[in-house]
Amino acid sequence: MISEIENNLVNELKLSPIQSKIFLLITIHGKMTPQKISENLKIEESLAKQTCTELIGLGAFIDISESEFEAMHPRFTVVNMYRRMCERENIEFKRNKLVDSIGVLLEKPYDDVRTK
Numbered sequence: 001m002i003s004e005i006e007n008n009l010v011n012e013l014k015l016s017p018i019q020s021k022i023f024l025l026i027t028i029h030g031k032m033t034p035q036k037i038s039e040n041l042k043i044e045e046s047l048a049k050q051t052c053t054e055l056i057g058l059g060a061f062i063d064i065s066e067s068e069f070e071a072m073h074p075r076f077t078v079v080n081m082y083r084r085m086c087e088r089e090n091i092e093f094k095r096n097k098l099v100d101s102i103g104v105l106l107e108k109p110y111d112d113v114r115t116k
Contacts, residue, residue, distance in 0.1 A: 026071045074107055075104065
């Protein structure tokens with residue numbers, strides 16, 4: 001299921017594969033530092049930090065401190081990222097059921113990790 005969501009994030013929202021992986025990691029597991037992201041995904045810490053900064057610009061994350069990143073609620077975030085992608089690509093923004101389903105699928109793991 002995660003790889004399918006990853007592919008949909010790349011295809012529908014035009015995220016890069018690494019942006020997709022980091023977005024899912026933080027959405028599902030909660031706020032993280034670039035160091036923790038790099039350990040989880042076996043990537044350079046500088047790439048993790050750079051990608052998180054890009055995801056802030058895409059409307060996916062908020063930086064809660066200089067060293068920690070957090071995702072916003074996925075139902076809101078995924079639609080927000082889709083709207084921004086439509087603006088960048090000069091595509092008419094309209095309801096996209098696949099995009100909506102990504103937010104719905106991620107809602108439970110997002111809530112679960114934040115309400116322990």
